[in-house]
Amino acid sequence: MSEAILRCENVVKRFRRQTVLDGTDLDVQPGEVTVLLGPNGVGKSTLLRCAMGLVRPDGGSIRIAGIDPARNPGHAREKIGYVPDVPDVSAWMTLRDVYRICAAWYPSWDAAEASRLADVLAIPDRTPIATQSRGQGMKAMLAAALAIRPPLLLLDEPFAGLDPIAREDVLRGIIGELRDADRAVLCTTHDLDVASRIADRVAIMADGRIARHGTFEDVIERAPESARDVSRLRDAYVDAVDPQEVLS
Template sequence: MSDEAVVRVENVSVRYNKQLVVDQVSLEVARGSVYALLGRNGAGKSSLMRCLLGLQKPTSGRVLVFGEDVWRHRARLLARAAYVPETSDAPGQLRVRDVVAFHQSMYPTWDQAAVKARLARVGVSETAMVSALSKGQRALFTLALALGSKPELLVLDDPTLGLDVVARNDFFSDFIGELADRGTTVILTTHDLAGVEGIADRVGILQGSRLALDEEVEQMKIDRGQSLEQIFTELTRGAGGLS
């Protein structure tokens, strides 16, 4: 493992009953880089993301985060990482401020002022019930929570799902870029190829449960003379997903 790799995935396979969802995937994510993991629905992106955070144990292989096995040392390693799931996982029966207070207790690095400011900026009231937030508000709320701990590693599972076009563009151009500039390592999955093309340093494409491509974005475009969307379409055409 290179010294600069924050995340190293080693021969990870994920199987649900007899269904192989992720097949022998290996990849590395360098410190401070933005890694985009792409694939069609059901290609195994979310499963790989969960393995990467120690939420799920790979059927075989292992995932090292900050050089340690994340399944074994999840609680300690996640003090330095944050996760934004595809859909908000915050309990709907709580108020926004209760969820924020909970996170404050979890992270010694928690920046309460920054979180409050971010929530105010995106129009999320602290007294609102989580269940009363719109889909977009919930996504932004979840992002704010993830950023509140000033993570060294940020894992985003399709973070722009539910955001309108403007918010989505802002997200990619400013938000992620800013994080990368601060040295935060970012791994994200998305279907928004155009959005990710400008910010990702490296891209991996899952096709048929295998990692079909894992290259530097710029080098890839030079070598193939195609846009990311064209490459993705070419690689995944005809590869039916699970869903």
């Protein structure tokens, strides 16, 4: 197995008296889409923010291609394409504006790839992103993140708040774009249908730790490819998050 692009070892993060991350271990490999599943508030977004260097862990270590984001956040962020759960742009900004900023900040910016993604994902480039639908805004952020050509792509609940039609539109647009032999992808979600469609590997988070981690088939007890259905993943998810709960 190749060297992990993102490596989290025994990561601990506390906010006042609440322990959000309690010894979290996770590796994310190049060429794979890893989906981090878990209920709201379990620490998924906090782990991503630690990886970005936006939040400093209280214990353990995180490495992005060997770089410590807590000590060298700027250097680490050069390796990351980050898509937050809400598009983080000023009200007036268009896709062209976002592209111009990314081109100035990232030496690896690929203008040709940015143009291709705008066409493939059908994103208007002269309309303010804030005035577009949430789905269009999410595609704009994803296009910008991918055109950086990052070794690591972090997606924080990219499908949350989308209606079923918008979610399907975004999913169909990005599934083929996520996979790259040299790029690792970590996507947080609590949407089991999304996980079943995009994941090579699944990590289920509970109580600030990774309760279960492996290939999709391993996590649902080595089901064959033909059995990659949501109900099997649901059972594995509930068992990992709350073994006492039984779904009808």
